[in-house]
Amino acid sequence: MNWLTPLGFLGFIGLLILLLIYILKPNYQNKQVSTTYVWRLSLKYRKKKIPISKLRNILLIICQVLIVCTCAFMLAQPFIAGEDKHSANEKIIVIDASGSMLAQVGGETRFERAIDQAKDLIDETFDKGSVVSVILAGKEATFIRQRATADMRDTLKREMDALIDPNDFKCTYGNADIDGSMTLAESVLEANAKAEVVLFTGTTYINDGKVNVRYVSDPGEKNVSIANVQAIREENYYRIEVDMFSYGQNYSGVLNVQITGAQGTYGVGDSTQSLNNETITIPCSVDLIKGERTKVRLGIKASYNVGELQIYAYDSIYCYIEEKDSLAIDNAFYLYGGTPQKLKIQYYSTLNNIFMNSMLLDLQDLLRDDWDIDIKTIKDSDSAIANGYGKEGEIEYEGYDVYIFEHRIPDELPTDGLVILLYPDEVPKSLALTLSQPKHLGGDGTVFTAGESHPIMEYVNASNIRSTKYKTITSYDSGYTPLLYANGEPVALAKNEADSKVLILTFNFHYSNFPIIPEFPTFMLNTLNYFIPTTFDKNIYNLYDKVVLNSRSELMTVAGPAFAETLEFETTPVEIYVDAPGSYTVTQTPISGNKIVDRFSVVIPEEQCDITRTVDTLTNPFYPTIIEDIDLDLVIYFAIALVTLLFCEWWLKSRDN
């Protein structure tokens, strides 16, 4: 409650006068009565009087006091100021934590600068007696503190300092959820629609609406960015293309391209260097124009003349610049996947069929970007050798990723890879299944039907497959999954366990249309992808992407800048999220003992490299309609109280009378 005219309290002098009148007032008037005997008797009855009687006795003076008080209050003009819940002093601070906020000048990043300025604003707001909300716009928008009051000043500042703790730096490398921050700000605006939203950012907004945007960028900032690197194979040679930008100013400098595992030739001037799985570093002088994309091309058909580079194979490409600019995270780029991993297949048959040989060759060509497939064919029949389908050799029981046995099956099967059995004469007892006698049908034979839904059968229409000669699998253990049925009996089984990866097809390819219909390559491709999946599906991921890792070993480890420690996984597939740019290494050791190392890189969004980025419109939060609170005049309430008491007195006195 406030007073417009505090001097009006002088009106309370009237109270002193009133009390004086009561003091001077004659107290008792003598009354002659015949006897006071009954009055004395009545005293014990008066003990039962109700509290209102006391009130009634003092009601008159209460009314008089109220009248004097009301007059004094009317002079003083009391009022209750409307609640300041719509104070414009309240601030909603939004701190942009996107990758571009890592741009630094003089050792201080934009993010640190934003935190310092936000702390100053917090102090200023608290000094005005208002409240502050702080929202961190990172990958997702979160409240650091909602509607904090001045008594939380120290706590809030500690929380702000924690955001720039070197051991737990909260600025991200990716895009900031500014829209989400504005949504959070709306929850505060519901309580105070006059609160001011202050955004600390380095991004320039042409139209920022009602949001107060405070730019924390520094005029001295500059950034050279390697946005992308590609290795494009053309005419069996690779051409390396590097996309570069310069922001803040033009740039003239050197781009270093380091090629690991290069195979081919590299000639500078008259000398030509033969590359045989070697590492070379090619410095490229580049001139970048501020804000424009520059594409640097190396290799065959390259427009950039740094020598005659002809490489047909590589392991990885590492591009980097040594310039000390404002944003270091985009000064290097890793490109992996130049050399596909080797996949060894052994095909053994006593009646070598051309369909399988052709299929393996097709797969070798089809999957050459993912796998370097090495095929070893072993014939075991005179006719096959005579027809030239293979060459004599010994069956190897380890060291291969895929073992294909047709007709005659060894007693002991390999355990370090996928075993495919084609129309086996007999099966080893270790497989725990039994086969029927061969069934030789006339005419078009029988049409197969699909078994359980299975990744191997994806896009394979079983009703297109028919055979006139086959065996059925009469018993098998629960680890197998039936893929195809002939007249209700399984003719294809799959088993994928850590120590037993088996695919059994019990129909004769020579008596089936399977090898000549499109379902066959699909089936085989699915088989490889199912049993021997690639570790990951891309060599370059964007920040925050989900990476699905497949393993061919019991233990897989992942190391990279997003993880403080190496991650270990025993079961796959596993999903990981990468929220830091750089190179990631996935290591696995299959049963064969040959350690498999795969690498992929994570890059930041291209717009975060643009430290001078300008955006048209900033999405504003919804501002609720403000209903103004008016100051409450209290005189009317005193008047109501007075009238009420007067009414009470009138009522009580009327009862007395």
Add this chain to the structure above:
Amino acid sequence: MKGSYLNDEFFSRLETLSLEMRADLAGFFGGKHLVKTYGQTVEFADYREYALGDDIRRIDWNLYSRFEKFFLKLFTDERQMHTQIFIDCSASMGKDNPQKAAFTVGIAAALGYLSVHNMDKVSYKLIKGNKAEDPFGTIVGKRAFFSAMTGLENLTFDGESDIDAAVVGCENTGNNDGLTLIISDFFTDSDWRRAVDYLSYKKRQVLLIQVMTPEERDPTYSGRVNLIDSESEDLTDTKNMKMNIDMSAQMAYEEALKDLEKDLYEFCVSRGATFITIPTDQPIEKVLFKELLKVGIVE
């Protein structure tokens, strides 16, 4: 006495009334009150069989002719009663209220007149302090009565009164011989119950008459007042009271008065006595011809 009722016209209106007393009283010979005992009047009461020694003149021969047995005719007896009227002469009965005093004297005179008019004896006992003064002695006959009225008319009310001590200490209260009236406002700490018990023990017919002014029944004053008791000696007397008389006080007064009257009535009923309250704002004739008739004291 200002406003005195005692004049010829007042007494002449009483000629038609008489006091009605209980029949079991003994009384004295020579009165007009019928009693239960058999006597020599002409009013037939009962028959009884003749016994040796009875006066043979009273044998009903007609019955003898019918039953061939001797029966005597019995007649009621008439006795003279002694009416004693105790008048509370404390200040509360009229020191500051002449009307209450006149009313009290008027009632006492009227009932005394009814007694002498019916050939009864009457005596006035003036309660002053703890004594009952008998300034007029036993009054028989109208001449003596009117002679006493002169003194009664000049009766003064002052001081306190102790009904209990005065009645119990009275030398000649009689025994089973008439009516005793106590005229008072009964606004006293005195144990009037003991007085009634004593009179009942004496087999007297008892009538308590409470005289009350309208102001005593319903006080009209309110606010902060210093109530000065008429029986108080000075302003510092503890009988005086400082009170803030409001509605609750008035309600308490009304309740206390009602309880006092109820106590008087119930006690009198329990002792076979009669109690009436007489407001002074009523005409005295109404009291005599209505209130006393209603309780059966006069007929």
